[in-house]
Amino acid sequence: MYAVEMHGITKQFKNVLANSNVELMVKRGEIHSLLGENGAGKSTLMNILYGMYAPTSGQVVVQGKPVVIENPLKAIELGIAMVHQHFMLIEPLTVAENVVLGYEPKKHGCFDMKKAVEEVNTLADQYGLHVDARQKVEELSVGTKQRVEILKALYRKADILILDEPTAVLTPQEVSDLFRVLRKLRESGKTIIIITHKLKETLELADTVTVLRKGQVIASLPVTEQMDQAQLAELMVGRIVSLETEKQPVPGEHEVVMALRGAVVTRDKRNVLDDISLEIRAGEILGIAGVEGNGQTELIDVLTGLQRLSGGAVVLQGKQLPAGRITPRSMLAAGVGHIPEDRGKRGFVGGFTIAENIVLGYHRNQPFARHGLINRKARDEFADRVARQYDVRMDSIQDTVGSLSGGNQQKVIIGRVFAQDPKVIIAAQPTRGVDIGAIEYIHGELVKMRDAGKAVLLISADLDELMRLSDKIAVLYDGRIVDRRDASEYDERTLGALMTGHTPDSVEKEVKQA
């Protein structure tokens, strides 16, 4: 009856109790959502099931038999496979080679590529996973790579599939493709566990949901028609959260604060940004929709001075900036605040204290420093005030930022930018990997900044976020802006189609036909 039973699982890390007496019962042939915020212990629990960690105590039962899973090989033997958030694929090899890796079909002791391709194609057809077995993995889109990962699991005869945040990197179309595949897998008797913090997906896809909070199981319920997002959110966070952001149009003239005119960035003889013109206006949030890798990073880098333009111009408050003089420093000094898309990379120095990070980029300014000498008292006082104002949960501003949770790290960055009273805010993926509670807070702060007359550019892979916050949306595809309208004129489907290269005309036609 149950494919997986986990009884009384406790996992103690050095100072952290990641799982505490967790009970998980996954029925055979169901899609089971393991829902929880970051750090709730979902991944730890699944890593225990997959043999990556040994539980401190507790018992795992697979297909009715008590087992000890020492390592992933044992897990695979038991028919358990895991699709990680970061794919474990070998890029220069073909799809078929990746899928059969470790279990290669052989002919006279040598690798039999032909048979591998055949087997992979058969398997792919069986479950409706469209891939070209001979294509190299490095040429594939993220969604296709994920399909390769699933194929890999199926090839290893997995009956129990664990997917870690499978939709985090997918477009809406890819998400619905994935869901179709997962339902098909369920039909054929596979058991699927998805680790997620997305409420909508849980409701849409799962048969059962187990909610984890702070390492403990809060509830395990069948997903019913009556269940709604607010209810799940409350279980997940432990309090009532508002999922809507209050937003009224800002009255008055919205003057252009920052603009790009025909911006081009060429890399390897290819225009990664191709003739981009856009205007970021005071009191407005301009959203940029697009699948990652279509020029977002370059757009952010151009606006923050990290990337030189190959052509076109950056205009700030009516003045065209001299192309050779644009540096990250000059942009910061001109009042362009930057919330980086990858906070671990561009956002903060993990080993620095909160205080040191809160002034990063503004560290030369008075009163933080004078004549090259740091004024630690002034800096720490400022940092303490900002950290409190932006609700950073910490023991002291002398803690390293690396020791904070994702949401609190993001609040440090947001506090840093907002406290400098910027004119323009380039907010890239401001809530990526952040808890619901922090998302709610960050959204509120962004809208506050807009209401205060700041010009905001919002780049996000999360369509809900874009549509909820933006006043206008521009769609970026293959380095170009392919469409732009008021946010209210878009729905998720249209945006999704535009993001994946459908022209506005064809999208309109499709919508009319439907």
Next chain:
Amino acid sequence: MTQQKRISLEKLTQNTTFLSAIALILSLLVSGVVMMIAGYSPIEGYSAMFTGAFGSVDNLAQTLGTATPLIFAGLAMAFAARGGMFNIGIEGQIIAGAFPAALVGAYLQGLPWFVHIPLCFLAGMIGGGLWAMLAGFLKNKLRVSEVILTIMLNYVAQYLAEYLANYQFKAEGMLVRTETIQPSAALPALIPYSRLTTGIFVALAFAVFVWWFLSRTTPGYQMRAIAQNPYAAEAGGVNIARMNLLTMFLSGALAGMGGAVEVMGVHGYFIVNMTSGYGFDGVAIAVMGNNTPLGTVISALIFGALRAGSTSMNRMTSIPGEFIQVLQALVILFVSTPGIVRAMLRKRNFKKNDQKKGA
């Protein structure tokens, strides 16, 4: 009880000072075993070494005097590392500092000591600094790793100085060396006829300066940011290429000071092969000192003792002084692979627990 013990042990192995100490002890033990295998008595060897390093005032002076250039070399390495650069060219930068310092010391005449000595220091710092900065410049221009550049520049510095000391600036006599410096440029010895000079105070002052610079100035802050996360530093408006040049210059200046102090205190002139591997010891010293100024000073003193001790071990026993190099290599190995130390400690702990269970 055992739970608590294990946690405290784990905490200890996170502590870099503790790790460095254990690494040193382990290296001493393993070198002792090597000595035994080679047919020598480690007890005899180590006691000779200990006497040689601390046995008398003169021996102690030898230890501290040897530590002086090592402090500079270690600081140079540590400073570069804290700024995200791997400066393996300290040997060359010591030469690039020693040579101009020797020339300024020899050819400027009639200056009072309080002008002449700082001028020699300045020459040493500029020489070492520019030599290191050359590597930084080439790194920025050609996008070549500074590791390769600094290593190769070691040879250039070595042979260039040797050439100059052989021809243009050769002093009279058999030795390949420059003219002797003026008395006004000489650092006075603290113990007569020893290597220990006022240079050690200069070295300690520079250690304090390095600490102050890294923790209290904006360039120091920017350097540390680059070392830890260059992407975030760049987004924070830090000009990485320019800061790398500054890091290399200051690191080289520290190395150059080491060369100047050695010229002005010990030799009185530039002579070929005077560096005798100080630059490379600097790497080990900084690693063992966890790249902090205080740690670097302490490990430089330890290395000074080892060097001084090995000389007398060489003299008093049949054990070759080269064992010191085995020891140093082991220190680097153990410090840079804390995993080994942790694994060894854990094993011991397990064994203890087993014994308890058995009893």
